[in-house]
Amino acid sequence: MATSYYVAWWNLENLFDEENAPPERRPDKVKRAIGEDIRGWTPAVRDRKVAQLASVIAQMNHAQGPDLLGVCEVENRFVLDLLVDAVHQLLPDRSYAVVHADTQDARGIDVAFLHETTLLTPGEVFFHVVMRRNATRDIVQVDFTTAAGTKLVAFGNHWPSRSGGQYESAGYRHIAGETLAYFHQRALEVLGPDTPAIAMGDFNDEPFDTSLSIHALATRQHQKVVDADNPYFWNLMWPLAGAPDGSFYYQGVPNQLDQFLVNKNMIGTAARISVQPGSVEILRYPDTFEGKYRKPRMFGGMGKKVDQHGYSDHFPIGLTLTEAD
Template identity: 50%
Template structure:
């Protein structure tokens, strides 16, 4: 039986440099002075900090598949991939530019020795909103050498800026979008297809965007017995342990989550999620020394902390594949 170690991390504003020629004039105007002082030295330091943590995942072997969000473009993803070279893996990039008003995207780094992506098997699912937001990014991975299908969907749902309640409708739309494409994937690939949704949902497992709109359940039996496509949210034990992936006003928030399909619970897909393997990866150097275990932010520009990492912790899960 082969084990797949999968991680996700909101890497917090991994932007290209302030005056990058790879940025459109429109995006440069939208960002304004947000990137003032964000130079190559700071970007290199940020990449080094992120890579240091990623290289420690999976007991020092690095993840087989890493989902990330808040990355601006393929260039910074390439820098991150190159910084992971000491792992000796053949990391490749799956990424699509979106219309997000801040230019930040969802992407994947995957080990080419373990996965392949056929032509035409990456999809950006547009989330309807008055102002541009990130798409849901679907990648149909084929595992090597079995050629089994593992569908992964990266998410970075609209933020809570302006108020959690005031912005809740946007995340409800994102939840409906995820549920819709989960159903479409089952129609195309069969009801036992392995689907793993991951990301920064900007809501917690008990919020309506996930429970009512994305149809993400707390109990596996509800997923197994439901007539409509449902997902099991693997983060509920983390909620019960009062362990956050993100901290705000000294509250632990579980915003980063893994959701798995029925096919990953029954094993009928050829894969089985180890539901108890989920971890919030809090390496000691990432944790603030204050009263609450906040992640140490890197920031940017004049406020950059070169010893920081991100305002989110990575999360990880293990999925087994039949021989």
């Protein structure tokens, strides 16, 4: 019988530790960088944020929870463990573990994966540095092995932001795209050309931007991915790009910054692990959106007003993978 995997991605919007976190959980350089923004972020507010996020994660996959969840904008392993504990309270039959990248981002926000231990076992973990003049996040690569013994490479991405201007900052995301494409190719060289690979993340660009379409080799053309000698990705979010709703809103305008990319080894009935393109969705649950534009209901913090009934400034996205017998 085929095995299904529900995979999700979510930018958690500044899941920070408490204001007075000890030095072993918040280095001095991060403390200086976030400054007064963290004021008022008490343990009670942090724990409320964690509980709100956990309530959404527990609703994923028809209230069974995801089998693999990539997240970003988390400060440290401590808050990740709090999140996993909160999810376990809602889904006691689940067995989640964490793969966490303590990156060099100037604000201390990291990328991580939560995975179901009975289905996916992490092997080697790589933190690929995106070169830039100032500190930024790594691209996290985890070589998972399924319970059936299939290798699945997952790349978690949180590309440089558009702060300072979309076009002024575009070069940084071009570099991130090249970095992803390079290590995708290296994974195929090391693990074998038939290795399935999925990249997910908040790319801070749309599917049609050159950082993705040119530098990351992520195209909307299914057949090009299948036929090309170069290691192309099929960007599964194209059908949602330009739709009335998005995963992130800027000044009321929807953007599809959160995306899934898969390589040719995950396409078609002959694939050992195949993607179900029609399963791709933006996850909007009751109470997680607000206003006439149905934008995400933010939790806030970090200098913004806190809404303790909010969640994140991004919606999660999800899809289903199928592993053949």
